[in-house]
Amino acid sequence: MTRLSVNINKIATLRNARGGNNPDLVQVALDCERFGAQGITVHPRPDERHIRYQDVLDLKEVVTTEFNIEGNPDDRFIELVKRVKPHQVTLVPDAPDAITSNAGWDTVRYADLLRHLIAIFKEDNIRVSIFVDADERMVEGAKAVGTDRIELYTEPYAAHYAENQEVAIAPFVKAAQRANELGLGLNAGHDLSLENLRYFDEHIPGLLEVSIGHALICDALYYGLENTIQMYRRCLSSELGFS
Template sequence: MTRLSVNINKIATIRNARGGNNPDLVKVALDCERFGAQGITVHPRPDERHIRYQDVLDLSPVLTTEFNIEGNPDDRFIELVKRVKPAQVTLVPDAPDAITSNAGWDTIRHADHLRKLIDTFKADGIRVSIFVDADERMVEGAKAVGTDRIELYTEPYATGYPDDRDAAVAPFVRAAQRAHELGLGLNAGHDLSLENLRFFNEQVPGLDEVSIGHALISDALYLGLENTIQLYLRELA
C-alpha cells in the first residue's frame, strides 16, 4: 500500500496568523500519526512564513513515523537537515518568494550541484528524494546523480484530471516505469486530493509514498482530521 505522509505546513500557517501556539503544531502532528498517517512532512522556507526552523527541532524527537523534510537546499536548510537527520530529505528547487513549489529540478543542468548535496545527506544516513517533473529525461538525470527516490510533481496531473484523466496521468505512468527500470523509489505530491488520488494511485506503478497537505487540511475543516486521514488512506488501499 502507498504510504501517506501528511504535510502540516498549513497548520503552521493558521498558528502564525494569530501568534501563540494555537493550533499546537506538535500535537497535530502526533494526532496525524495516531489517526493513521505513516509519515509527517514539513517544508521550512527561509522566511519561516509557515513551518519555523524551531518547529522542525521540536518535532524530530517526538515523531514515531517517517519524518520528511523538504525544501530548497540553501546553507541553513542543509545545516538543519544534517542536525535533525530525518528519515528522508526531499530537495525542491523553489525560489525563496515562491507561494508554493511549482516545478521540478532540471537534473541534467544541475547535476553537479545535486550530486554534492546527495552525497552530503547520504553520509549522514538520510534517504534522499529529488522533486522532478514527469519527464523521463529528468528521471534518468536523477538516477545519474545518485538519489534514492524521486518525487513526481503532480500539479499538472491535478489540473488536467477533470477534463481527461487518462491523458493527465499518462506522463506520470511513463516516468514511474522509467524510475522502476532504473531502481529508483517513487514518491508523488502537489495538489493530490480525494477527487484525484485513487486514480493516480491505481495507474502509477510502484508508488511508495504521497505527500499531501493543502487538500487534506482543507478537507479536515469540514470532515475532521481523523476522518479525513482515514478517507485518504482508503483511497490508497
C-alpha cells in the first residue's frame, strides 16, 4: 500500500498571513497523523515564507510518523537536516525565489554534487530521496550517485491527465519500471489530487509514498481535514473503500 505523507506548508502560509500562531502548525501536524496521515512533509525555503526553520525543530519533537524534510540543499538546509535527523530528506533543485518546485535534478550533470550531499546525510543514517523528472536517464543517474529513493515530479502528469490519461502516465510508468529494475525506492509528488491520484497509484509499479500538500489542504476547506485525509488514503488502498 502506498503511504500518504501530508505536506503542511500551506498551513504555515495561512498562519504567516496574519502573524501569531493560528492555525497552530504543530497541532495540525498532530491532527494529520491522528486522522490517518502516514507521514509529515515540510519544505523550508530560505525566505521562510511558509515553513520556518524553527517549525522544523518544533515538529521534530512531536512527529511520530515518518518525517520528511525536502528542499534545496544549501548550507543552512544541510545544517538543519543534520540537526533534526528526519527519517527522510528529499533533495529538490528549486531556486530560492521559486514559487514552487518546477523541475527535477539533472542527475548526470550534477552527479558529483549529489554524490557529495548523499554522503553527508548518510553519515547520520538519513534516508535520501532525489526529486527527478520522469526520464529513465535521470533515474539511472540517481542510482549512480547512491540515493536510496527518487521522487517523481508529477506536475506534467497532472497537467495532462484530463486530456489523455494513458499518454500522461506513460513516461512515469517507464521511469518507475526502471527504478524498480535498479532497486531504487520510489516516491512521487506535485499536483497529485483526488482527481488523478487513484489512476496514478494503480499504474505506477512499486510506488512507496506520495507527498501531497496544496490540493489536500484546498480540499480540506470543503470536506474537512479528517475526511479529506481519509479520502486520499482511499485513493491509495482499496482496503479502505472505493472499489
